[in-house]
Amino acid sequence: MAQQHLDPTDPMAGAVTGEALAGYLRAQAMEFLRALRQHRETGGGAHTGGTEESVDAARALRRSARRISGSLHTFRPLLDPDWSEGMRPELAWLSGTLALEHAYASRLTRLLNALHRLSGSVPVPSQPHPVAAGAGDPAGGGAGGSSRTPALAAGGRATAGSAGTPGAPPREPGRARTRPAGAEAPGTAPVSPAPADRGNLTVGAAKSGALLDRQLTLARTRAHSTALQALGSSRFHAVADKVAVLASEVPLTPTAVTTDLHPLAGAAQERLTDAVAALPLRTAGHPYNAEALVHGLSPDPSPHPQDAPWHQVRLLLRLHRYALEVLCDPADTPVDVRLLDAGQALDRHRDASEAAAAAAQAARTPRIAPATAYALGVLHADQRHEVEAARFAFQQTWQKETVVTP
Template identity: 45%
Template sequence: MAQRHPDTAAATPVGLTADGLPGRDAGSVLEQYLRDQATGFLRALAPREGEPGRPQDDSAEAGRLMRRSARRIAGALHTYGSLTDPAWADPLRAELGWLSSTLGREHQYAARMARLITALQRLASAEEAAGTAAASQADDELSLWLPASGEREGPAADHPQAAAEPVSADRTNGTGTAEALRDPSARTAPGTEALTGTARAATGRRTPAPSPAAAERGTGTGPLAVGAARAGALLERQLTLARTRAHSAALQAMGSSRFHAVVDAVALLASEVPLTPAAHQPAEAVLPLLAEQSHARLNEAAGDLALARARHPYNADALYAALATELVAERQDVPWNRVRVLLRLRRYAQEVFPYDDVEPTARLTAAARVLEQHREAAEAAAAVTAAARTPRIAPATAYALGVLHADQRLEVEAARYAFAHLWSR
């Protein structure tokens, strides 16, 4: 994406449109957008309040719609805050941020647990598949030096009659092992099953590959597969506990007077919005400048990122920082998270006042999706780090958690690589 540094003193900046704005003031355009978002917020609230005729099993979808409307209202008040009464808009924006984070925490823990468990299964299955492939290659190389199936070697091959001659028990120290080896149809004595299986495997029969179901579960005998089950159980236990606490906090927030005060303030948006005298100016003279200021803040924050380094694949900056200290990794993720928030605000500002072309919108949406994946991977890696601090965990469990942590930090690096190429277009 081409970075632009607009002159805020100019008229309508290049790339913005004023279609539909002539004859309207800035306050009316902002009121229409806030009214639509407030209506969506109140509609999403209806199933939670038990409105008759509405299904009660869509609370997750209703919560998502409520968070979506709350974020957009807060974003519009942030970008176009100079058009509204700050004594009313600033507290409402803060309360909407609290509500969105409180209601979304349970969903984030559930998605994080699914992400980590899936990653563990993928890594363990990949290790098992690699081990099976290596064993098959070793069998192929070994078969070049072994006799074909049905052939015999040694004295038995030179004297077939001796091979068919029964061997007495006193010649085998009473175990009958030699007779069992010479005559496959003979009765196998106790303790010879492992030896017979080894001889059978050496004649060219490969060890069967694990079933798809076992590979999907990540069961195997590799170093990672041994600790993956315990690591998955540890992560599931900790994240389930965090999710339960987040669910309780959301229920407590939904029944608090603070929540009802937010609902009353949002309901006010459906009827009227407290505006300042600046909102009565022409929309084509005010909204483009405010929207472009939001884009300028985004460009400035993106310029502080190490995009030149991120354009190189496998630079391992994210992984090396995570292996150094946790504080370094957190500081490294902070500027990327700031760009993610500013990019979200820019997208919401663009919904109030759109661009001429649809392509910048598509690029903003793609970049926002990549940075959201960056946030999810970074927070998942932090959850793995917290689980690794559990006292008295087994070495195999610690090994599996370490591999999982490195995998998530590489996902962070991949997201930075994708964003760097998107932003430099």
């Protein structure tokens, strides 16, 4: 299907010169300074377990730093080269440092939720309770008794000893006759409320969850300490001083005020289009990408070799969106739903890829139990399936026509 894009090289689109770039950079610099002031007023960087305002301030700091850095990259011919080349790496360092803590926290949440889902501890609305469905019944006990995962089957065996076989006489009839009123009828499995946290997981899933919790919480704590040190360092103060100067004075080249920005924004869009064209979208269209398993058992702990081009497309898509923000005021421009959905699909791809890598790294921990290693392997495979699903969603979104909402 034909793709429709906003063509930045269209002369009918109207000339947008370096003055618009200067105004955009000044606005983002003001956002940066405003977020920095809010961050200091709400705890000075203690956004681990801090207030919601401090978390929002840290997010706003990252957002404005990314936009300034991306604009410096796309429109660098219109800016002082020494200043822009020295500014971009510092903004990228700051944004990456502040993002680590949030990344580790969301990764842990994602993996623990996946463990509960794979273990059957999250009830499915259309299925009966896992215990009442026939725990210990080899036949599966109907729709809810099928052991879709080994963890769920193990959970069924764990409860079979106390519940008994559904439909069979109670093990101790005498005790059944003395049950108080309101108790379960003889031969039915008692339904107890689901324990909190990892109490209703199988042994392997619970231990793998505890291992991931220890590793990712430790990484998050270290990332928090690194962020606090960064925000108090002379390096950060130098960046903040440059951003403060940028809020009032943008170092444009002498010819920037008469140079149209559309060709540079068009170059950013072409880089994105070329990178998407190099992706194996046909492979992503299949329900399962068998080529993704080629290096599945590689001892190399580096990220999956297939993920790097997709991560690059995600970065190029972000640069394209920032270039469009420079050309058009986002408040007066309709939202491109296609670009929004594509970006969300690539964000899910990144999150699932990093979660799979975290599960694989935890499985390399020495002297872990076989059940723990097996649960981590199932978790890794589940997140790689999530990667494939995100690629398929991106393929479906990218091949649609552009849809904008007012």
